[in-house]
Amino acid sequence: MNADAIKSLPGRYCNSLTEYSRFVTREVHIGDVPMGGNNPIRIQSMTTTDTMDTIGTVEQSIRMINAGCEYVRITAPSIKEAQNLAEIKKQLRARGYTAPLVADIHFTPNAAEVAARIVEKVRVNPGNYADKKKFDQIDYTDAEYQAELERIYQKFSPLVKVCKEYGTAMRIGTNHGSLSDRIMSRYGDTPQGMVESAMEFMRICEMLNYYELVISMKSSNPQVMVQAYRLLVETMVAEGMNYPLHLGVTEAGDGEDGRIKSAVGIGTLLEDGLGDTVRVSLTEEPEAEAPVAIALVQRYALRAKGERPKVKGNDGEEKNLSPLTFNLSPAHDPYSYKKRETYEANAFIGGHMVPRVVVDLSHSNLKDPAVLNDAGYIYSPLLDKYQMGEQSVDFVYLADALPSFTFPGNLKQLYNYPTWQKLADKTLCHPVFTLPEYIAAEDRTSALNLVRIKSSDVESDEFGSITLDKSLVFVLETDELHGMADQRTFFFKMEELGLDVPVIIKRSYSLKSEVGSLKSAPDETTEDLRLRTQNLQLYASTDLGALLVDGFGDGIWIDAPGIETKVITSTAFGILQATRSRISKTEYISCPSCGRTLFDLMITTQMIRSRTSHLKGLKIGIMGCIVNGPGEMADADYGYVGSGTDKVTLYRGKEAVKKNINSANALDELIGIIKEDGNWIEQV
Numbered sequence: 001m002n003a004d005a006i007k008s009l010p011g012r013y014c015n016s017l018t019e020y021s022r023f024v025t026r027e028v029h030i031g032d033v034p035m036g037g038n039n040p041i042r043i044q045s046m047t048t049t050d051t052m053d054t055i056g057t058v059e060q061s062i063r064m065i066n067a068g069c070e071y072v073r074i075t076a077p078s079i080k081e082a083q084n085l086a087e088i089k090k091q092l093r094a095r096g097y098t099a100p101l102v103a104d105i106h107f108t109p110n111a112a113e114v115a116a117r118i119v120e121k122v123r124v125n126p127g128n129y130a131d132k133k134k135f136d137q138i139d140y141t142d143a144e145y146q147a148e149l150e151r152i153y154q155k156f157s158p159l160v161k162v163c164k165e166y167g168t169a170m171r172i173g174t175n176h177g178s179l180s181d182r183i184m185s186r187y188g189d190t191p192q193g194m195v196e197s198a199m200e201f202m203r204i205c206e207m208l209n210y211y212e213l214v215i216s217m218k219s220s221n222p223q224v225m226v227q228a229y230r231l232l233v234e235t236m237v238a239e240g241m242n243y244p245l246h247l248g249v250t251e252a253g254d255g256e257d258g259r260i261k262s263a264v265g266i267g268t269l270l271e272d273g274l275g276d277t278v279r280v281s282l283t284e285e286p287e288a289e290a291p292v293a294i295a296l297v298q299r300y301a302l303r304a305k306g307e308r309p310k311v312k313g314n315d316g317e318e319k320n321l322s323p324l325t326f327n328l329s330p331a332h333d334p335y336s337y338k339k340r341e342t343y344e345a346n347a348f349i350g351g352h353m354v355p356r357v358v359v360d361l362s363h364s365n366l367k368d369p370a371v372l373n374d375a376g377y378i379y380s381p382l383l384d385k386y387q388m389g390e391q392s393v394d395f396v397y398l399a400d401a402l403p404s405f406t407f408p409g410n411l412k413q414l415y416n417y418p419t420w421q422k423l424a425d426k427t428l429c430h431p432v433f434t435l436p437e438y439i440a441a442e443d444r445t446s447a448l449n450l451v452r453i454k455s456s457d458v459e460s461d462e463f464g465s466i467t468l469d470k471s472l473v474f475v476l477e478t479d480e481l482h483g484m485a486d487q488r489t490f491f492f493k494m495e496e497l498g499l500d501v502p503v504i505i506k507r508s509y510s511l512k513s514e515v516g517s518l519k520s521a522p523d524e525t526t527e528d529l530r531l532r533t534q535n536l537q538l539y540a541s542t543d544l545g546a547l548l549v550d551g552f553g554d555g556i557w558i559d560a561p562g563i564e565t566k567v568i569t570s571t572a573f574g575i576l577q578a579t580r581s582r583i584s585k586t587e588y589i590s591c592p593s594c595g596r597t598l599f600d601l602m603i604t605t606q607m608i609r610s611r612t613s614h615l616k617g618l619k620i621g622i623m624g625c626i627v628n629g630p631g632e633m634a635d636a637d638y639g640y641v642g643s644g645t646d647k648v649t650l651y652r653g654k655e656a657v658k659k660n661i662n663s664a665n666a667l668d669e670l671i672g673i674i675k676e677d678g679n680w681i682e683q684v
């Protein structure tokens, strides 16, 4: 199906683009914890221990369950690990833990068939269940392709029959990085290929009257991941399916970057009412993942629940499959990225410029030049000069506060209009108007005029009398609980009206409903502060990321009173990096580790980061095993992959260029390859 065919389908990918409405899926039975339907969005994670280490795996599973995991996934690379799942399950149940277990399978149908008799759910990767990856490009005729599907049926149907017999659920989990050569040859490395990869397996399950399915479409690139899930929903609906969705961004990395990347991908889909279970993949201890997933999901408990009427499916069962309806702008394609076209204002914002970053310094100490350090301008008292970095903000908002020092020559300052009017020297200073102020203003001599606006203002008479010239930039605000959809509505209205005014998306995190976890308290502990900061990062990444993924926004402004400016600055740049709209640092695609891992991923990631974090724009994959690693790191420029005990294989793109080298020298060798390619710069 080509893009035009997809666009002409009657339904699209969610119930509504403009208000919160959960896409109600079929309920799937997984032990005592059903998923989908009107069940809560479930939380899950995966162990990192060796599956043959029964006690270690049991104890780690317990820590994960205590942290909030409702399902525990454990890798089963071969039959012996699959068999040991019985012992792990027995010991967990003996200790009173009933969370359903999920066996993670790659390449080994025989292990899957053993595991499916033991645990409550198995996960298979359609990219490697029936195929071995050789990176071959093969031109299949339709008859040959059909013969391949028949071969897959023969390999996969025994597992489906076991699952049916034992009441075991199954996740068909496609990964962007591990599509089979067959899918790659026909569909390429695309969201459509990912969807088709899963659909082939789903159709076989339905042929065998097996419906206990959960589906995932993971990628380390949030944009690809979002597009694939959307396309999956549309394709499922067109074929009369509504299986629950397992959401995740693979190899998201660690710390702030891992959280931001996960929230951009997972949060964007949750905003559209998609998702029945969430796994956040961090290169950290697995018990660190559930609290992040819970924070992402709990926001939606506050939002209205939507449900579509039920209809009877082919199997005679009731499904929620009424036609999807929403008012999608004809210019908007949810399955591919296209930046909204805007004019360039003041040769600085909009057009082909990268999205700009605004931070609010109006409550900071504007007598101290070092106050700009947190906005990315490092002040040297000795030289009385500022040094700019890759994460230096573009605008500071000072409201009505006047600084008592001179700002760097390239940093634009924003003032409220009445204060701006009174400035003696307006160089690099620009006014921020309310809509009525802008309409009434007589002296708009600034080259850049920013006007605060809300989605509902577009319907007002005032909006109709606005003067449109190329100095105008909107600052889009919202008071709505489902603010992302409210702001997206504004962009649709702008498209409808044919207005190409650049827009800075502003989100303010002092809304009453969310204030609980973002407000500081006098007796705040370090842990409270960490959680508050984490929540801000997750919320902002969801709300702003969801719009940026769709190509909306010429700038972002995170307003979060009580959160340090340096956190706001790094969060803003992190969101732009995760949405690939502005690259300001090295990207690490590091796997979360599992029972296959051949080195300590956390320590190795930190070690690699410490020497390469200045290589802006490079993507470095850090993978724990050679079985899945090369496939999983998808679009990395370089790869550092565990290939044996103390052995590492280095990749340039998809090509293994140094095999099984000693891990003690591996980082130096990697840097050598980067230097050979001319991609190395010395750290200053």
Ligand code: SF4
Residues within 6 Å of the ligand: 591, 592, 593, 594, 595, 596, 597, 598, 623, 624, 625, 626, 627, 628, 629, 632
């Ligand atoms: S790449 Fe990492 S998470 Fe994936 S199977 Fe290998 S070690 Fe496990």
